Amino acid sequence: xxxxxxxxxxxxxxxxxxxxxxxxxxxxxxxxxxxxxxxxxxxxxxxxxxxxxxxxxxxxxxxxxxxxxxxxxxxxxxxxxxxxxxxxxxxxxxxxxxxxxxxxxxxxxxxxxxxxxxxxxxxxxxxxxxxxxxxxxxxxxxxxxxxxxxxxxx
Numbered sequence: 001x002x003x004x005x006x007x008x009x010x011x012x013x014x015x016x017x018x019x020x021x022x023x024x025x026x027x028x029x030x031x032x033x034x035x036x037x038x039x040x041x042x043x044x045x046x047x048x049x050x051x052x053x054x055x056x057x058x059x060x061x062x063x064x065x066x067x068x069x070x071x072x073x074x075x076x077x078x079x080x081x082x083x084x085x086x087x088x089x090x091x092x093x094x095x096x097x098x099x100x101x102x103x104x105x106x107x108x109x110x111x112x113x114x115x116x117x118x119x120x121x122x123x124x125x126x127x128x129x130x131x132x133x134x135x136x137x138x139x140x141x142x143x144x145x146x147x148x149x150x151x152x153x154x
Contacts, residue, residue, distance in 0.1 A: 001025050003028045003031070005028075006029050006032070009029075013082070014078050017080075017085065018126070019088065020085055020088045020123075020125050020126050020127075021086045025085075025086075026085075026114060029078070033079065040071050041065070041068045043067055043068075044063055044066055044067050047066075048066060083097050085125075086114050089118030091119045096110070
């Protein structure tokens with residue numbers, strides 16, 4: 001799945017928590033959200049950021065996250081939905097997203113889950129988004145191809 005296809009798919013499935021999402025769909029969408037968030041934060045800082053300097057030399061910057069805040073709120077549901085669908089692809093419940101509430105450990109566990117290859121073939125959450133028939137489909141990939149030449153003459 002390409003970058004553009006991923007964005008279209010995730011936004012068209014804005015609040016769809018059922019089904020499965022392949023790794024490329026998930027990671028391309030996360031990259032899109034991060035890039036837009038960074039760009040909007042820069043716009044917010046440029047347009048609405050102010051720096052206050054006191055007579056004691058203390059300075060503080062304030063930033064009103066208007067655009068980045070609206071974008072973050074708009075992307076909350078699709079982020080949760082694609083995360084749940086990604087977990088479904090690894091045959092895990094979307095409720096595993098809640099482990100992200102545990103500081104650091106939860107984040108690491110979710111990164112591992114999101115990076116894990118999905119189950120081959122259909123699972124309890126739906127058909128394989130990559131179109132594989134599943135175990136026993138006759139394609140074992142590189143593991144089924146022997147690199148040892150056949151023995152002849154015996």
